[in-house]
Amino acid sequence: MRILPAITRYIYLTILFLSIPLLSRAESTDFLRSTGKIYSVVGVILILFVVIVIYLFSLDRKVTRIEEQNFDNE
Amino acid sequence: MLRQNWWKLLGVLIFGYVLVAGLLTPLKPGITDATPYTAVAGSSVDINVQGYNTHFEDGQSQVAFLKNRQQQVIQANSFRSTGNQSSVFSFDLPDMVDKDKARLTLVVNNSLDGSIILPDAITVTKGTGSISNSATWMPFDVGSLHVLEDFRFPYRNTLNETIRNTFFHVAIWFAMFILFIVGLIYSIKYLLKRNLRHDHIAAAFTEVGIIFGIVGLATGSIWAKYTWGTWWTDDVKLNMSAVAMLIYFAYSILRLSVKDIDSKARLSSAYNIFSFAVLIPLIFVLPRMTDSLHPGNGGNPALGGEDLENSLRVVFYPAVIGLTLIGVWMSTLVYRIGILKDQWINDL
Incomplete structure (x- = not known):
């Protein structure tokens, strides 16, 4: 049972990783190219930020779970 | 409080400098x-x-x-x-x-x-x-001829502004590598001394390294789209780094699938040493033995000579240090959570 959370976490990350290209494909690529491709840099920084934030949320959830379990024991 | 946590602040400040200097410095004409x-x-x-x-x-x-x-x-x-x-x-x-x-x-x-x-x-x-x-x-x-003296990043055809991705995409792979090395050292330490804390440290650094690796693959994919014209290509460097990430995914799965704490620590420490030993040829050796689109391969080492100009180094090396410090910070959080979990299991 404990293996499940890890797998779902990687599934989430994989979906995120796959969905970014799909989302950005909706925008006009010509716009991105007309500005010296600066928006690819914005995209890269956004991915970095979003993944770190998602990871922080997952850590947050883990801490909450431990806190709840300790509370139940006492 | 600041006496113990100065390096976390330092990491954030350095990364802030990388964002400002990396984005505001203009390109050469x-x-x-x-x-x-x-x-x-x-x-x-x-x-x-x-x-x-x-x-x-x-x-x-x-x-x-x-x-x-x-x-x-x-x-x-x-x-x-x-x-x-x-x-x-x-x-x-x-x-x-x-x-x-x-x-x-x-x-x-x-x-x-x-x-x-x-x-x-x-x-x-x-x-x-x-x-x-x-x-x-x-x-x-x-x-x-006239010479341009300003501090500017180099202009490269087809790269254009995406040359700034060097500070994020390349730096995060470097940071990942440093985290994996720390994980490897603590896995070896565990196998020598059998101290469970060492195993927790190794697991934490490796887990954050995996997150950084995922960021590295995703950012590389975006960069590829705007320079090579495709999200992913059958390049050795790309495929081999994806394989390396899968091998590290297996490390996480292995840790979660073994219940007994001691055998989990022993198995995963041994596995970590093997996965690091496979990472080196996958990322550094194989791509250099064949031709590759990716810079730093096909015989010519990265960071040598023309690949990285001095103006880029001024931002790139701080980026590696900043992201590594942030990664270490994240790893300490994972480590503390792991220790708390173990204590809770022991209390039962």
């Missing part, structure tokens, strides 16, 4: 396109030049050259600028004696831009055109 691509020797040609960050109109004492492989040049007779980003340069091409074909490099120089270079801008073929002009090849006098 460059030429995005020059048409036509071909011309016949012994004729006149008007080369229509599109510039990026250039000052064709504002720059003083502007000259343009076509340079051949023997460091000889022909100078443009005249130019007509329609704005700072676009200009037409007129050249008289001399007859070619010995060769059938020559690829010429376009050099534009003015007081504001320094030298702007487009390699292999035009291919000149031997033809029937013959104008009795005075155009001849002259030796290239570099000393008379």
Whole structure:
């Protein structure tokens, strides 16, 4: 049972990783190219930020779970 | 509190510097396109030049050259600028004696831009055109040219502004590698001393390293789209780094699938050593043995010579340090959570 959370976490990350290209494909690529491709840099920084934030949320959830379990024991 | 946590603040401050310096420093001027691509020797040609960050109109004492492989040049007779980003340069091409074909490099120089270079801008073929002009090849006098002294990032064709991704995409792989090395050291330490804390440290650093690796793959995919034109390609470097990440995914799964704490620590420590041993050939050896689109492969090592200019190093090395510090911070959080979990299990 404990293996499940890890797998779902990687599934989430994989979906995120796959969905970014799909989302950005909706925008006009010509716009991105007309500005010296600066928006690819914005995209890269956004991915970095979003993944770190998602990871922080997952850590947050883990801490909450431990806190709840300790509370139940006492 | 600050006495213990100064390095976390330092990491964030360094990364802030990387964001500001990495995004606000302008690129050097460059030429995005020059048409036509071909011309016949012994004729006149008007080369229509599109510039990026250039000052064709504002720059003083502007000259343009076509340079051949023997460091000889022909100078443009005249130019007509329609704005700072676009200009037409007129050249008289001399007859070619010995060769059938020559690829010429376009050099534009003015007081504001320094030298702007487009390699292999035009291919000149031997033809029937013959104008009795005075155009001849002259030796290239570099000393008379203006030099751009500002702190700028280099302009590269097709890379353009994406050269700034070096500070994020490449730096995060470096940071991942440092985290994996720390994880490896603590896995070895665990196997030598059998201290469970060492295993927790190894697990934490490896887990954050995996997150950084995922960011590395995703950011590389975006960068590839805007330079190579595809999200993913059958390149050795790309495929092998994806395989390396899968091997590390298995490390996480292995840790969660073994219940007994001691056997979990022993198994995963041993596995971590093997996965690191596989990571090195996958990322550093195999891509260099064949041709690769990815810079730093196919025999030429990255960070050597032309691959990374000094202006990029000023931001790139801090980026590696900043992201590593942030990664270490994240790892300490994971470590503390792991320890708490173990204590809770022991209390039951």
